[in-house]
Amino acid sequence: MTAATGNTTDSTEGSGGAEVLFDRRGRLGLVTLNRPRAVNALTAGMVDLLLRQLTAWAADDGVASVLVQGAGERGLCAGGDIVAIYRDMLHGGNGTADFWKTEYRLNSLISRYPKPYVALMDGLVLGGGVGISAHGNVRVVTERTRMGMPETTIGFAPDVGGTFLLSHAPGETGTHAALTGAHLAAGDALFLGLADHYVPSSALSSLAVALENERPEDAVARYTGQPPASELAAQREWIDACYDSDDAGEIVTRLRTWTGPGQDAAAAAADTIEAKSPTSVKVTLASLRRAAALTLDEALAQEYRTGLRFLQGPDFREGIRAQVVDKDRNPQWKPATLAEVLPAQVDRFFEPLDGGELDLQAKEADHA
Known part of the structure; x- marks a missing residue:
């Protein structure tokens, strides 16, 4: 994964040992998912921090755009922390439901973010990783991208807005991707409408630096390459x-x-x-x-x-x-x-919930 370089870090927004790092580089708000050993799998704490910081940056005139990347070389994000979900199920807790409430609010915010939201979808981008990237408005894939919604493999179904995204893919290709859980290379991600731009992984660090003071459309255009064909x-x-x-x-x-x-x-x-x-x-x-x-x-x-x-x-x-x-x-x-x-x-599975439906209306108010 790329690690953007720059000259300023707001120590109030993150520290080196945190699961998510938040930096200010020029006019860029930089988010780095920081669990490389777990391919940056999302925990409840991570999604809460992301929702809070993105809400704050949305109202900050000093931040012109946001960049999301993953630490390490394996991927942006391999999904949610399903071991934590497993443990929660074993103990009959409510942790997973609370995690999803915050995660889905985050996905909703990203989909209508008022500023350019750039996601570097390098390496593995699975499940929850799709939710924090594919709803953005500047989505970058590379030759190393392996994207997918593999939930049927673990007895679940695509979430984080995955059913919405795949239901709007060309023809029945989204249905195929959802039912098989297939990993998608860059060409397929672009074809399905899950990404916008192809940039070679060797150029990601340079792109991140350019984004510190340039408009994303200008910076991305300079580093865009010819994507591979979609199978x-x-x-x-x-x-x-x-x-x-x-x-x-x-x-x-x-x-x-x-x-x-x-x-x-x-x-x-x-x-x-x-x-x-x-x-x-x-x-x-x-x-x-x-x-x-x-x-x-x-x-x-x-x-x-x-x-x-x-x-x-x-x-x-x-x-x-x-x-x-x-x-x-x-x-x-x-x-x-x-x-x-x-x-x-x-x-x-589709019947109304006795305990109340998901409320996406009070999302940012609770995280400002």
Whole structure:
């Protein structure tokens, strides 16, 4: 990851040992996620700090633009701290729900930030990392970018506005990305509408320095390179044909029986989907279809609703156990197949919450 260089640091905004560093470099507000060993995975404390500082900078005339980057060489952000979520589920706490409330408020703020919000999406950008970058208005990818929403792998569904973003991707490419959890290279991120600019990773440090006193559009234009082609764009024929259904079982059948160009890739996608949590796959598909007609804030509220239902079910905990805790990569999903997940079970994920819906209206007032 790039580490911007400059000559001023406001010690009141961060310290070297903090999980998030906030610096002032000229007219640039610099955010560095600072958990490199965890690929800068987001904790509850981090999202609270981010929401507070971005709210303050939005009203600060001395800050013309904001830059978000990750410490270390592995990525901007690998998502939320799912081990913390696992522990919270084991102890029946409310920590995860509170974390999501703040995180989704942060995502909403970023989407309508009043100043240029530049995200350096270098390396891994997964889950929550998408939420703090892809909602910005100056989104930079590199040849090292590996982006994705892999939630179905851990018995969950895309959140942080991911259902909104992917439901608005060209054709059914967003559906494919969501159900398979595929990692996306720079060309695919640009094609899906998750990023705006391609800059070689070797130029990121120079770009960060330029942003200290230049307009982002001028600085980024000087370092923009020719992006690689999108593999998904080249596979639109079979992706659009196979995923154009509201039934996950029908999608898998179409993938398995596809005989045109891309036959092997379609069959591999079917294998991938069938290895995911069946409940997650069906809820994700329903979420995407609904999100296509929602605003981002409405989609975030829907994701909060479904997320709390995942906390109550078995697959989210089992998915984290299998992938991250025990690492046996052998989750035991319940139900075990797509056919066993009934429509009524999926519908329950979208029912109103007894304890109240996500409130995105009082967000910055509490963090000013």
